[in-house]
Amino acid sequence: MKVRVGLKLRIIFILLPLIQASCISTKRTIPVDARPLPALTASRTDLLHSLEDQSKRIHTLQGTIVLDASSGGNVKTEVMTEYRQTKGFVLVERPNHVRLKIQAPLALATVFDMVSDGREYRVSIPIQNKFLIGDLDAPAKDKNAILNLRPQVLITGMFVDITRYLNDPQVKSTFEEFREGRRSFYVFSFINVAGPESHLVEKLWIDRLNLQVTRKQVFRNDGKVETDVEYSGYSAGGDIRYPQVILIQRPIEDYALKMTFQKTSVNEKLTEDAFNLEQPSGSELVRLEAEAKASTGTTPY
Template structure:
């Protein structure tokens, strides 16, 4: 818990901050350490996976590529790309090439990596602007329960911007952006689906200056419906460097097993290696 003096801001100032930051960052190229865990109440256990090194490329409006490397040998553990609508995922250790759509959710407990959608990563990394044409923003003075140095749970004041969005079936709570009162930076974002279910819970920590832009050096992404958690720790970050289209091309490798997630799948019996149950 921070003991720094609390800062104040208006609703207009917080919205302007979100929109200014969204406009300032058009692309990113990052070297990251990736920590992953899968499971929870639904699965009945949590499996932690060994930390791996990886690379993340993102370019607006919706392009993303993420590569994970195997520990020590640094061969590719996975490689995935997305154009915002469709995605491709290559898993060399399993010789599987997965093709699907970001808007179709498929939960495969035997292949937890295949539950990951590049769009979830993109939306967590790059905060979208608040669009007054289709969104209404409301500020709330609230607090977050945190743990102090002695292990006690205490209330820490924050600001929350609740974004109400116009969808196909009417208005719905799209997301909540929570700002710390000690630095007025976004430290958490909750994203909801149109049925009011929490879809993504992202925490942003340890902001640093990268080429004149404040950006969190640790980003934790929790997907409660699929029960997976990914933490990205920034090792190196370049913002607004040109990223040509060929950086987001992933070809199907010869001989790979091709899986189309928008088609019925046979039940999987093989688990994912490399995990330690807890």
């Protein structure tokens, strides 16, 4: 009997260090490049007030830009085959007036000049000797990414504006936190609850590193992403901070436009002829008409 007890004690003493070792926690150092980035904290109310204020601050904008455009590919990962590092300028007088003029890289001759007053848009293409007058809802069917661009797409991409949602009782918003890789976000979703089925209208992604909007997604009634915009390089200092790099992607129409601002001025008075564009003598006039919208298409929201 004593032999058995002694044997059991020896076994316990042998196993005890192993049991203790297994209970000791180990510390693992997380690499610096894998640690979560700093995340600022803000309330839903404060962020909504900030977004509303941001929506109203810019009335006019003029900027010189470097433009990259592509269709049938990803502007962020593939080589541009249409417009790459092309210079131009953009003028905007909100809510509806916009002008985008693009020049050839070497000759600095105008290759594309588009203006819109919110009712129709006009496009001059000197290298093709064409002058287009189009309905704002004319479908984008051209293989050329620039010619697929519509004025309202440009304005939607260049500005964050939630005022129309705040003033509409049929639009509700949700608020959530989201983590993607090292980055943390606050995400607002604006939902149209009118009618038998509610549908997502827009999502705004606010980077908690600096509390700036870094992404905007606009959705069709059928839930498909119509416009996906990324914002980066916000100007430092001043009361109005504006992104210096804007990437507008239209996945359904399969084209993308990236604008890198070299110089930007806001709320300065524009000249009276800033949005005048007449048909050049001898150019071919082409009219683009709108097609009937499908039930899955976009509505005001």
